[in-house]
Amino acid sequence: MPETVLNLHPGMPEASLRPLRERYDLVERAFAGIAADPLPQADRIRGVVTIGVIGIDRALIERLPNLGIIACYGSGYERIDIVAARERGIVVTSNIGANAACVADMALALLLASVRRLGEGERFLRAGRWTKPAAPPALISTGMAGRRVGILGLGSIGEKIARRAAAFDMEVAYHNRRPKPDAPWAYHDTLASLAEWADILVVACRADESTRGIVDRSVLAALGPQGHVVNIARGEVVDEAALIAALESGTIAGAGLDVFEHEPAVPEALIRLENVVLAPHIASMTQAAHREMCRMTIESLDNFFAGRPLTNAR
Template sequence: MKPLVLLAPRMPAPFEARLRDRFTLLGPMQSADAADLPPGAEAARALVTLGSLGAGAALIAALPALEVICCYGTGFEGVDRAAAAARGIAVTNAGEANAETVAEFAMGAALAIGRRIAEGDRYVRARRWRGNAVERLPMVQGLFGRRLGIYGLGAIGRRIAARGAAFGMEIGYHNRRPAEGVGHACLPSLHALAEWSDVLMVSVRAGPENRHAVDAAILAALGPGGFLVNIARGSVVDTAALCDALEGGAIAGAALDVFENEPEIPERLRVLENVVLTPHIAAFAASAQAAQQDMVMANLDAFFAGRPLVSPV
């Protein structure tokens, strides 16, 4: 008999088929709410979820046979790890499976806002371009020689640093503790990093401890020539404070791939010209998705075979 696995979110059809080939699959659920559990879920030993969707204490309590939670992707902020640990439930994620792809996207986002690429696209489509006529987009300073401050120098942050250095940028970062084997400047606080930076890149792992860490004070420290790029989680940035800063010229612009209440995006952000908005697609490349799916399968296979998990949190 195939092992029983509960699937919380809807996944790409080929991956769901792959799971069904190996396991007895229940779901996907309508939400990660215990009230939405399908019949028979109480016997599931494994749960596949997303970090943003998670698995709260109520859901964990409603799954008495649960022994492992596999997060698709690197995030696990929505999993109640205390509730899981109290039951001896292991938690896994995708490790560094999408790090290259997200770092690549992060630099693309920095270019898009720093070089006004998206604005230039809208300018051309609106038939405003008249060759060398007086009306044109304002001059930009570019990225070369400027300071890239990285909030969170983990697997993704390190790769962003390497790409930024290749663009001729000076690299600084802020972590809870200095990163080993890194020659970049480690700033003592997020505020100090923002003051130092021309581009502030948010790549920190999200959690209650850094909710709204990027607030009005941090944005003011970044300053009117600074850009914010967020490819981490929307909860790390205070959206209202960001809208105020963008509208009032406290910062020059922002590129956002993540939002506080996805898929809802405030109209204040939608109407601004100095912000680039994308629908949480930094990891949405074929190579990264395949690697994440392989990691979920590897962790499930290891768990049901009684082997050590491949990427425990």
């Protein structure tokens, strides 16, 4: 008889759901509203699949007496109650590295779009305002080569961002909790120092209580009026109110954002601003990434149910 697994990720593509349904007795529920669900399968559920932005809380963990593994489909696990899971001896896994390449690609896409003012240029053209052969001087940008990119968080995604930025002849440095001995890029021991050095700050760190709002007003001021912020991590790492104020006042030049503090709600002020490129949290939305996330999720569940070692336990 197949193991019973609860899937809390309502946005999982059909191509990933299909193998999960074929392999397990898959119970599919949206996390929102599950508190009122009687969940008659609760005693049978031994595994949960979720993602970081949805997570699973203590209340639901306590309703699942035989839960043994929480498998995070993505790489983040910020809204999983790790403490509650550990108290019960429940294993938590995440698929770190599965989507690193495509998220790094998105970071560079947002960086290029912000620095080269692609959003402004497209809106200018679509509005029928391009009436002379030459592009307007107002859309002149600073370009890429020789600019300084500071990366906050040099994990698997951050390293790929660094290598992509270097390929554009950009100078790279980073800030981490600690320096990486094998990293070929300069290390800054504070975020303030990195922001003061950088022209572009790319946010690629994990979201937890230690990083909540870490990109604040002082960091944005240190980045300066020619500076850009790119965020492909989590919205709560950046003080969103401070970012809006910095964009409105010219404290920084622009931003490229794939994540927001209260998704899917995006502040109207950000939507109105010309100097921001916005995307609906799609950095990991490639077929290759979802194939790998599905494979790693199934591998974690299978290994746990078979009593085999887990290589990606948190």
